[in-house]
Every structure is written in C-alpha cells, then in structure tokens.
Amino acid sequence: xxxxxxxxxxxxxxxxxxxxxxxxxxxxxxxxxxxxxxxxxxxxxxxxxxxxxxxxxxxxxxxxxxxxxxxxxxxxxxxxxxxxxxxxxxxxxxxxxxxxxxxxxxxxxxxxxxxxxxxxxxxxxxxxxxxxxxxxxxxxxxxxxxxxxxxxxxxxxxxxxxxxxxxxxxxxxxxxxxxxxxxxxxxxxxxxxxxxxxxxxxxxxxxxxxxxxxxxxxxxxxxxxxxxxxxxxxxxxxxxxxxxxxxxxxxxxxxxxxxxxxxxxxxxxxxxxxxxxxxxxxxxxxxxxxxxxxxxxxxxxxxxxxxxxxxxxxxxxxxxxxxxxxxxxxxxxxxxxxxxxxxxxxxxxxxxxxxxxxxxxxxxxxxxxxxxxxxxxxxxxxxxxxxxxxxxxxxxxxxxxxxxxxxxxxxxxxxxxxxxxxxxxxxxxxxxxxxx
Amino acid sequence: xxxxxxxxxxxxxxxxxxxxxxxxxxxxxxxxxxxxxxxxxxxxxxxxxxxxxxxxxxxxxxxxxxxxxxxxxxxxxxxxxxxxxxxxxxxxxxxxxxxxxxxxxxxxxxxxxxxxxxxxxxxxxxxxxxxxxxxxxxxxxxxxxxxxxxxxxxxxxxxxxxxxxxxxxxxxxxxxxxxxxxxxxxxxxxxxxxxxxxxxxxxxxxxxxxxxxxxxxxxxxxxxxxxxxxxxxxxxxxxxxxxxxxxxxxxxxxxxxxxxxxxxxxxxxxxxxxxxxxxxxxxxxxxxxxxxxxxxxxxxxxxxxxxxxxxxxxxxxxxxxxxxxxxxxxxxxxxxxxxxxxxxxxxxxxxxxxxxxxxxxxxxxxxxxxxxxxxxxxxxxxxxxxxxxxxxxxxxxxxxxxxxxxxxxxxxxxxxxxxxxx
Ligand SMILES: Cc1cc2nc3c(=O)[nH]c(=O)nc-3n(C[C@H](O)[C@H](O)[C@H](O)COP(=O)(O)OP(=O)(O)OC[C@H]3O[C@@H](n4cnc5c(N)ncnc54)[C@H](O)[C@@H]3O)c2cc1C
Ligand code: SF4
Ligand code: SF4
Numbered sequence: 001x002x003x004x005x006x007x008x009x010x011x012x013x014x015x016x017x018x019x020x021x022x023x024x025x026x027x028x029x030x031x032x033x034x035x036x037x038x039x040x041x042x043x044x045x046x047x048x049x050x051x052x053x054x055x056x057x058x059x060x061x062x063x064x065x066x067x068x069x070x071x072x073x074x075x076x077x078x079x080x081x082x083x084x085x086x087x088x089x090x091x092x093x094x095x096x097x098x099x100x101x102x103x104x105x106x107x108x109x110x111x112x113x114x115x116x117x118x119x120x121x122x123x124x125x126x127x128x129x130x131x132x133x134x135x136x137x138x139x140x141x142x143x144x145x146x147x148x149x150x151x152x153x154x155x156x157x158x159x160x161x162x163x164x165x166x167x168x169x170x171x172x173x174x175x176x177x178x179x180x181x182x183x184x185x186x187x188x189x190x191x192x193x194x195x196x197x198x199x200x201x202x203x204x205x206x207x208x209x210x211x212x213x214x215x216x217x218x219x220x221x222x223x224x225x226x227x228x229x230x231x232x233x234x235x236x237x238x239x240x241x242x243x244x245x246x247x248x249x250x251x252x253x254x255x256x257x258x259x260x261x262x263x264x265x266x267x268x269x270x271x272x273x274x275x276x277x278x279x280x281x282x283x284x285x286x287x288x289x290x291x292x293x294x295x296x297x298x299x300x301x302x303x304x305x306x307x308x309x310x311x312x313x314x315x316x317x318x319x320x321x322x323x324x325x326x327x328x329x330x331x332x333x334x335x336x337x338x339x340x341x342x343x344x345x346x347x348x349x350x351x352x353x354x355x356x357x358x359x360x361x362x363x364x365x366x367x368x369x370x371x372x373x374x375x376x377x378x379x380x381x382x383x384x385x386x387x388x389x390x391x392x393x394x395x396x397x398x399x400x401x402x403x404x405x406x407x408x409x410x411x412x413x414x415x416x417x418x419x420x421x422x423x424x425x426x427x428x429x430x431x432x433x434x435x436x
Numbered sequence: 437x438x439x440x441x442x443x444x445x446x447x448x449x450x451x452x453x454x455x456x457x458x459x460x461x462x463x464x465x466x467x468x469x470x471x472x473x474x475x476x477x478x479x480x481x482x483x484x485x486x487x488x489x490x491x492x493x494x495x496x497x498x499x500x501x502x503x504x505x506x507x508x509x510x511x512x513x514x515x516x517x518x519x520x521x522x523x524x525x526x527x528x529x530x531x532x533x534x535x536x537x538x539x540x541x542x543x544x545x546x547x548x549x550x551x552x553x554x555x556x557x558x559x560x561x562x563x564x565x566x567x568x569x570x571x572x573x574x575x576x577x578x579x580x581x582x583x584x585x586x587x588x589x590x591x592x593x594x595x596x597x598x599x600x601x602x603x604x605x606x607x608x609x610x611x612x613x614x615x616x617x618x619x620x621x622x623x624x625x626x627x628x629x630x631x632x633x634x635x636x637x638x639x640x641x642x643x644x645x646x647x648x649x650x651x652x653x654x655x656x657x658x659x660x661x662x663x664x665x666x667x668x669x670x671x672x673x674x675x676x677x678x679x680x681x682x683x684x685x686x687x688x689x690x691x692x693x694x695x696x697x698x699x700x701x702x703x704x705x706x707x708x709x710x711x712x713x714x715x716x717x718x719x720x721x722x723x724x725x726x727x728x729x730x731x732x733x734x735x736x737x738x739x740x741x742x743x744x745x746x747x748x749x750x751x752x753x754x755x756x757x758x759x760x761x762x763x764x765x766x767x768x769x770x771x772x773x774x775x776x777x778x779x780x781x782x783x784x785x786x787x788x789x790x791x792x793x794x795x796x797x798x799x800x801x802x803x804x805x806x807x808x809x810x811x812x813x814x815x816x817x818x819x820x821x822x823x824x825x826x827x828x829x830x831x832x833x834x835x836x837x838x839x840x841x842x843x844x845x846x847x848x849x850x851x852x853x854x855x856x857x858x
Contacts, residue, residue, distance in 0.1 A: 045478060045688055045689070046618070046688065046689050047477055047478070047688070047689060049618050049689070050477070050618050050619070050620050050689040050694070055618060055620075055621070056618070056620050056621060056624055057624075059613055059614050059617070059621070060614070062614070062616065063616075063618065097472070097714055098472070098477075099472070100472045100475070100755075100756070287735045287736070288735050291736070300736070303735070303736055303737075304736055304737045305737075314439060315438070315439065315739060315740075342713075342714060343714060344714065344715075344734065344735060345712055345713060345714030345715040345732075345734055346714075347713065347714070348710070348711045348712060348713070349712075352710050352711075364705070392664065
C-alpha cells in the first residue's frame with residue numbers, strides 16, 4: 001500500500017498483538033463524505049422511524065430520520081453539535097432497508113457517531129472506555145483465548161461480572177461467551193492449511209473474531225463444506241471487520257482494521273479468490289460500510305468480491321440440488337434472520353434451502369430484531385431495552401416447533417440463547433452435517 | 437449457476453404478492469424479488485376496487501362502472517372475472533382479518549380526514565365503524581398524535597350528512613411519550629398493556645373514554661390499537677366501555693398497511709413462494725425476444741436470477757416502478773415503452789384533483805398483459821406486468837388502486853404460471 005504511514009494512534013493494547021504484522025495508519029486525513037444528495041432524498045415518510053427497534057422501546061431516542069437527514073441539515077445550518085442520542089442507535093441498519101427513497105441512513109449515522117465520539121466525548125469517561133473495550137472485542141478475545149480455561153472461569157465468576165458492571169458499565173446479566181480451547185486459526189495451522197488445491201475455485205475466508213475465538217466449529221464447517229465442493233480455501237491474516245467499532249463511533253479503530261483487511265484480502269482477488277464470510281455483520285461491513293466510510297486502494301474491489309458463505313454456494317453451485325439429495329437425522333429449527341443479513345437480502349435463504357432438506361423442519365421466527373445488536377445489549381444501561389426488543393423473537397421462538405435456534409450472527413445467537421435457553425446452530429453446521 | 441425458478445415476480449407490493457400467489461396455484465415454482473418495503477406500509481390497508489368513474493359515484497356496486505371506464509383501462513383486460521379472481525386470492529390470503537367478501541357491494545368507510553370512501557375489503561377492526569351501518573359514534577383522538585383530529589373528523593362526517601350522530605373528543609394517552617413518538621410506540625404500549633399511574637394503559641384509557649361517552653353506541657380510535665395483540669386490545673377496550681370499538685385507517689405510516697403486508701408475506705410463505713428482498717432488479721439479459729436472466733444489484737455486485745416467465749410488478753411513480761425526469765417517463769428495469777405527452781405541461785391538470793395525464797402513465801399491456809412497444813408488439817414474449825406499473829387507470833380518482841393490482845396480478849400471475857408449467 002503506497003499511502004501507508006506508521007501508526008499515529010496507539011492501538012488499545014499494542015503489546016497484545018500476536019499476529020506478526022504491524023497496525024498501520026493508512027489514512028493521512030479523514031475523507032469528508034458528501035451526504036447532501038442522500039439528505040435531499042428524504043421525503044419524510046417516516047418508514048425508517050417505524051422500523052427502528054430502538055425507537056420502539058426507547059423514548060429518549062428520536063429515531064433514524066432525526067439522526068440522519070434532519071441532523072445533517074441542522075448541522076449545516078447552525079453548525080450545531082451532534083446530538084448525544086446518536087449513541088443510542090445500535091447500527092442494526094433496519095432503517096436503511098426500510099427507506100423507499102434510498103437515503104443512506106446508516107452511513108449518515110456512522111459518520112455522525114464518529115464525529116460525536118471524536119469531538120464531544122470525554123476520552124476519560126467510563127462510557128468511552130467501556131465502549132472502546134467492547135468495540136475492540138477482537139483484541140480482548142486475543143488476550144482471553146491465550147488462557148481460555150482461566151478466562152472462562154474468570155469471566156463466568158459473578159464477582160468479576162459485578163465488577164464489570166459497576167466499574168465498566170458492562171451488564172452482569174449476561175454470561176460472557178466462552179473461549180474455545182483451540183482457536184480456529186490454531187486448528188487451521190495444525191491441519192496444515194488448505195487440503196484442496198484448485199486453480200479456478202478459490203475462496204479466502206474472513207472468519208472474523210467470533211468464529212476464531214469462540215465458535216471455531218463454524219469456521220471448520222465452512223472450510224469442510226467449501227472443500228467438499230472442490231474449493232481451495234485460504235485464511236489470510238485479518239483483523240476485526242469493524243462492525244462493533246462503527247456502532248461505537250470508533251472510526252479510527254475501524255479504519256485501521258479495514259486498512260489491514262483490505263490490504264490482506266484485495267491482493268488475492270487478481271489470483272481468482274473471492275472473499276467469504278460466515279458472519280453476516282462481517283460480510284455487511286466489508287461490502288457496504290467499508291466503501292461508504294473509507295477511501296482505501298482496493299476497497300471497492302474487496303466489496304464487490306465479498307459474499308456470505310451460503311449465498312456464494314447458492315450462486316456458484318447447485319446447492320439446492322445437493323440438498324434435495326441429502327438427508328440428516330430428524331431435527332427442527334427456529335430460525336432468526338439477523339438484521340445485517342436482512343440488509344444484504346439474505347434473510348430468507350436458510351429457510352428456503354433447508355426446507356428442501358430431508359429430516360429438517362425449519363421455521364422463520366419473524367422479522368423482529370433480536371435486540372442485542374452487537375455491543376448494544378452488553379451495555380448496562382441498554383440491557384433492559386435490548387431484552388424488550390428481543391421479546392418478540394423469544395416469544396416466536398417459544399411458539400415455534402423447533403427447539404434449536406439457528407442464525408448466521410454470533411451476537412444474535414448469544415441473545416437467542418440468553419432469552420430462551422436454546423442451543424443455537426449456524427447454517428454452515430447443518431450444511432456440513434448434510435453434505436460432508 | 438444463477439438462482440433459478442419457473443416464475444420470477446419483481447416487486448413487493450400487493451400486485452407482486454397477488455401475482456406470486458396466483459402463479460403458485462398453477463404449480464409453478466415461484467420467486468418474489470422485492471427491493472424495498474412496499475408502499476403498503478404507507479397505504480391505508482383498505483382494498484378499493486372501483487368507486488367512481490369520471491366523477492360519477494360513489495358506486496355501491498364496484499362492478500357497475502366497469503363498462504364506462506376508458507378503453508385502455510387495465511380492468512378491460514382483466515375483466516370482471518379477473519377482478520373476482522384477484523379478490524378470491526386476497527380473501528384466501530388474509531382470512532378472517534378482512535371483511536367485505538360476503539357481499540358484492542362496496543362499503544362506505546370513514547377516512548382519518550372524516551370523509552367517506554367506497555371500498556371492497558376492509559380490516560375487521562374497521563368494520564364496526566362503517567358509515568354505511570347505523571349507530572351514534574364517538575371518535576377519540578389523542579393529544580400529541582396529530583394525524584387524527586377527532587373533533588374535525590366528526591364535523592366533516594356530520595357535514596356529509598351521515599344518518600347518525602358523531603362527536604369527536606381529544607384525550608391524553610395514559611402514557612406520555614416524546615412529542616414526535618411513532619404510532620408503533622402507542623401500539624406497543626397497548627400490546628404490552630404497560631403499567632401506568634392508576635392501572636395499566638388499557639384500563640386507564642378505557643376509564644378516560646368512558647367519562648366522555650354519552651350514549652354513543654360505538655367508539656372509534658385512530659388505527660393504533662395494538663400490533664401483535666390487537667384483538668386483545670380491542671376486546672378489552674370494548675368490554676370495559678360496553679360498546680364496540682373500531683379503528684379509523686390513518687395516513688402513513690399505517691399500522692393497518694403494515695399488518696396487511698405481514699399477512700400477504702405469510703401467505704406467500706405458506707404457498708411455498710420463495711422470497712428475496714432488499715435488493716433491486718436493475719438489468720437483464722435477453723435472447724430471441726425472451727428475457728433469460730434478471731440481474732439484481734446486491735450491494736454493488738450483480739446477482740443473476742433466471743426464470744422461464746417474468747412478472748413486472750414494481751409499482752407506479754411512488755413505488756419506483758416508473759421513473760421520470762423533466763422530459764421523460766421511463767420504466768427503469770426493462771426499459772419498456774411508456775407513452776406520455778411530449779409537452780410536460782400536458783402531464784398534469786391545473787386542478788389538484790383534476791384529470792391528470794400522469795396518473796395514467798404506465799406500460800401498455802397487450803391482451804395477455806405483456807408490455808408492448810410503440811408498434812403494439814410485446815417487448816418480450818415472457819414478460820408480463822401487473823399493478824401500478826401498468827398504465828391506463830387513474831386509481832386515485834377512481835378509488836381502484838388495490839383492485840387494479842389484485843386483478844392484473846391475478847391474471848398476469850396465472851398466465852405466467854401456466855406458461856412456465858407447460
Ligand atoms: C399513501 C398511500 C395510500 C394508499 N391508500 C390506498 C387505499 O386506501 N386503497 C387502495 O385500494 N389502495 C391504496 N393505496 C395503493 C396500494 O396500496 C398500492 O400502492 C397499489 O395497489 C399499487 O401496488 P403495486 O403492488 O403495484 O406497487 P407498490 O405498492 O408501489 O409496490 C412496488 C414494489 O416494487 C418494488 N420495486 C420497485 N422497483 C423494484 C426493482 N427494480 N426491483 C425489485 N423491486 C422493486 C418496491 O420496492 C415495492 O415493494 C395507497 C397507496 C399509498 C402510497
Ligand atoms: S440503525 Fe437501527 S437503531 Fe439505528 S436508527 Fe437505524 S433502525 Fe434505529
Ligand atoms: S424512510 Fe427515507 S424518505 Fe422516509 S423519512 Fe426515513 S429517510 Fe426520509
């Protein structure tokens with residue numbers, strides 16, 4: 001990368017880097033987005049407001065229309081400061097999906113949030129520190145997974161949880177996700193990398209933090225399924241996709257992570273690799289938020305070559321044909337489509353596909369938001385609202401035939417488990433069971 | 437490999453849903469491809485078939501005016517049978533949630549402005565408030581919910597000469613929300629029956645209304661009486677008040693429209709229709725006069741969808757099925773021919789509710805609902821159109837919007853399904 005510079009901002013825990021690459025600051029200065037045409041498209045139909053799950057439960061939150069086009073206009077006119085309510089937006093992006101007029105709401109929110117955090121937030125405040133810790137889950141997880149058993153015991157300890165809540169504002173109501181005893185990357189290295197080599201079927205896997213540190217079985221399923229279709233899978237070094245950072249206005253952190261990801265992945269595209277993610281927030285981030293917010297060489301190329309795993313197989317293979325031939329032992333699922341999957345138009349694919357699978361009963365539990373929205377539901381002051389938003393989904397899950405949940409999003413899966421006690425599977429795991 | 441089906445319906449509104457359901461009945465494998473949420477979210481939730489022709493009306497029989505419609509009206513292609521087919525598909529999709537199917541007559545429903553309009557199907561929650569049925573009415577509006585001004589609506593109805601007394605009052609909602617709170621916030625509070633000083637939202641609201649009740653035999657609220665548990669909310673209010681309770685359809689965003697959208701999508705699920713939503717169809721590949729592939733813009737990358745038959749149900753100027761700039765009106769996906777006067781000043785009538793040319797803009801269907809080029813020949817053998825994208829109807833003046841969508845959707849969907857299954 002020609003415009004790369006040495007880091008100007010220290011990362012949260014620079015010493016914790018175990019991967020042998022340096023974080024680089026690829027942005028000499030921030031690029032100001034021209035959001036004017038977007039703001040002008042708003043004709044105040046309020047379709048965004050009625051689809052906002054936060055506005056539905058939070059009286060303090062003025063809703064997406066205000067946070068987006070209205071605030072944007074206010075700011076141009078009076079040079080007003082960004083309203084602090086922007087921090088209550090969970091970045092679920094439902095408003096984006098609802099707007100019939102193509103107003104880039106989430107882009108406006110991300111930009112406003114970044115500005116608010118940069119210019120108005122006290123960097124020593126408990127909220128800022130807490131948000132920074134939550135946003136940099138990957139760094140935290142990297143530390144935690146070095147001593148998974150110890151960390152699991154620690155984090156599961158109610159005293160530690162109380163301290164987290166009192167000191168940091170991280171709710172004690174939730175159990176920390178367990179760290180796997182072997183990370184996905186450790187497994188990948190142990191098996192000696194790709195088992196299939198191919199000149200024309202190649203994918204680069206973006207595993208993200210969660211399937212690396214917490215649910216490596218999802219990553220393994222992804223690898224095995226793709227290899228069974230004859231794909232060469234590679235797993236480049238990578239950082240967090242940036243999703244939690246966008247949601248907390250930590251745009252500098254997100255830029256750094258994006259810079260590394262774009263550099264490590266986009267170079268593979270000319271060699272015939274497409275990029276596959278197993279988490280819908282990761283694919284959303286690479287596809288939409290990166291090019292909306294940052295200007296990095298290769299970023300559009302990366303966006304255009306990024307797919308969600310199931311989506312990729314549906315487009316490039318006769319996945320339905322294979323599924324129709326296959327069968328698994330009887331099981332039934334309550335499926336929840338994550339907001340970020342919905343936003344990519346992927347909300348129906350799992351149900352549509354597995355309906356054809358012999359032995360499987362699958363039911364969509366409706367289109368409500370799960371309510372956790374990444375880091376939102378981890379914040380002490382948001383926990384109750386998060387559960388109120390999720391109530392519809394819990395209710396529908398309990399009324400569904402299935403007693404195992406299914407979703408593509410790791411944090412939705414935490415919320416589903418937390419609210420119902422059900423085990424949650426990723427579609428790739430069922431695909432592995434059916435096809436491998 | 438592209439994603440492959442027999443019939444691909446492009447659109448997400450009432451026309452697209454009807455076309456998909458109709459095609460599925462023929463046994464074809466059907467996919468609905470919708471970009472954004474449909475205009476149903478803003479629509480009243482009422483299903484109008486035909487109320488006026490050229491200023492004549494309101495008709496009590498929606499079929500009575502068919503013959504006097506202009507020659508190029510889509511109802512002439514769908515025919516009375518097509519309208520009935522559309523209504524049947526609708527009735528089966530929504531079940532008991534809608535009324536009006538027991539009769540061929542239009543009902544007169546009150547709008548939030550206090551006018552009356554002839555409609556063929558209406559939500560069950562609206563039924564006790566029909567102005568075509570008798571009984572004195574109390575209308576209740578809320579402070580802070582400016583969409584529905586109950587006293588004004590009551591005055592309008594009285595002025596229109598309804599054969600019963602109407603009175604409007606404004607009360608405070610038991611729970612106070614921020615000044616620009618959304619209707620969904622009110623609906624959820626009622627759904628959950630949240631606790632408030634003096635009891636719960638439902639009980640305190642009922643007490644406030646009971647204090648205003650003066651012998652009226654029915655009470656109307658703006659359509660916000662619950663979302664998931666709307667029946668419970670209405671039942672409890674009616675129980676506490678001792679008279680039937682009804683909803684008055686509101687402007688956007690409309691809970692009744694949102695619920696109708698949910699019902700139609702549930703019906704699609706039930707019928708096994710596959711759904712892809714969130715991304716627009718933007719382009720296509722054709723060969724030998726047939727569309728082979730529709731290209732969908734999936735976040736900056738094209739995803740191919742293949743089908744034997746295509747139904748275009750992308751809506752009119754509001755739904756974005758038609759596009760206009762200062763000189764031209766176009767159909768953006770397949771670039772079908774949309775006739776319009778060259779002089780822009782002829783597009784509209786000086787009067788707001790006049791006979792506007794733009795209201796009838798749309799593609800020109802042949803007798804199989806295939807959009808035609810200027811020479812009258814179909815653009816593509818396997819492309820049909822339904823709903824607002826079809827020209828020739830002035831749905832706002834005629835009060836025929838959903839009816840046109842249902843009728844053309846039913847016919848286009850059936851023809852596409854039959855063709856694909858051959
Ligand atoms: C405010 C309002 C009030 C109304 N009130 C009434 C009423 O009282 N009674 C009545 O009968 N009717 C009413 N209607 C009309 C009715 O609800 C429908 O809008 C009408 O029947 C047209 O339906 P449609 O399905 O053709 O199009 P629309 O409802 O406009 O739907 C078009 C759909 O196509 C999708 N689309 C567009 N372009 C693409 C693309 N390129 N790719 C994929 N998808 C695409 C859109 O996202 C949308 O989902 C009202 C409408 C509005 C807006
Ligand atoms: S992103 Fe979600 S929470 Fe934020 S304004 Fe939009 S709909 Fe509301
Ligand atoms: S949905 Fe879009 S057009 Fe409607 S109010 Fe929101 S931003 Fe404006």
